[in-house]
Amino acid sequence: MLENKVCIITGGTRGIGLETARLFSENNAKVIIFGSKQDSVDKAKDELSKDGYLVDGYYPDLNNYDEIEKIILDIYNKYGKIDILINNAGISANKKIEDTTSDEFSKIMDLNVNAIFNMTKAVVPYMKNNNGGVILNTSSMVSIYGQPSGVGYPASKFAVNGLTKSLARELAPKNIRVNAVAPGIIETDMVAKLPKEVIEPLIKTIPLGRIGKPSDIANAFLFLASEMSSYITGIVLSVDGLART
Numbered sequence: 001m002l003e004n005k006v007c008i009i010t011g012g013t014r015g016i017g018l019e020t021a022r023l024f025s026e027n028n029a030k031v032i033i034f035g036s037k038q039d040s041v042d043k044a045k046d047e048l049s050k051d052g053y054l055v056d057g058y059y060p061d062l063n064n065y066d067e068i069e070k071i072i073l074d075i076y077n078k079y080g081k082i083d084i085l086i087n088n089a090g091i092s093a094n095k096k097i098e099d100t101t102s103d104e105f106s107k108i109m110d111l112n113v114n115a116i117f118n119m120t121k122a123v124v125p126y127m128k129n130n131n132g133g134v135i136l137n138t139s140s141m142v143s144i145y146g147q148p149s150g151v152g153y154p155a156s157k158f159a160v161n162g163l164t165k166s167l168a169r170e171l172a173p174k175n176i177r178v179n180a181v182a183p184g185i186i187e188t189d190m191v192a193k194l195p196k197e198v199i200e201p202l203i204k205t206i207p208l209g210r211i212g213k214p215s216d217i218a219n220a221f222l223f224l225a226s227e228m229s230s231y232i233t234g235i236v237l238s239v240d241g242l243a244r245t
């Protein structure tokens, strides 16, 4: 479905991002993963190579625009184009507001929001030159409902939806589609940190009766990255097992 498409995935070293890298490689995309550290990038590359997929990897500071701009230029020089960007790196929070410092709040915004701005700004000129592209953002179920603590996380994901909808309008005339996927509870390291007492009652509230798998989200990304969704832009697609009215 993605024959020869060049795709950058931030947070591509584990969880949802790594599974997306695997699925996109299986669909013949040329995948470049971004992670936070060299060892996690190397580990993910090794894991993918065991499945027969060779990917490139980088570990830029996503809040350093100059560093990102240089790496994106390197990628362009190597591959000749950039077709798809998945802004997936993210961190969560769960402390009450009284226990959260303003630095902790800013740290979430830096990765979950400002990094998306930086990455998107850096790739858009190449997508415009290439007569189009696809930008996908990882939002969250909490961008619809909020959550009872850790306000920085839902606040950042509301901002992700805002970036998605607004950039979809701005970039549509250049044939660049911008969409987001809002995962529910997905079985990754992020959720493994939560205690059983928190997860089990939550599962009871999910009509499909299970938490999600990284592949549930990767499949949604594949659809939104492919030509099958060529008339869809500016949506936040919920993938959460909840039956909505």
Ligand code: NAD
Residues within 6 Å of the ligand: 010, 011, 012, 013, 014, 015, 016, 017, 034, 035, 036, 037, 040, 062, 088, 089, 090, 091, 092, 111, 138, 139, 140, 141, 182, 183, 184, 185, 186, 187, 188, 189, 190, 191
């Ligand atoms: P994860 O913790 O398994 O992976 C997070 C990824 O982000 C890793 O690849 C890591 O390298 C990268 N990352 C973390 N800090 C970074 C930094 N400072 N700089 C660069 N990269 C950094 O988490 P996941 O569950 O796969 O989460 C991926 C995305 O999905 C996030 O945006 C998260 O908010 C979102 N999400 C997850 C769930 C869930 O239940 N797991 C639900 C809703 C949304």
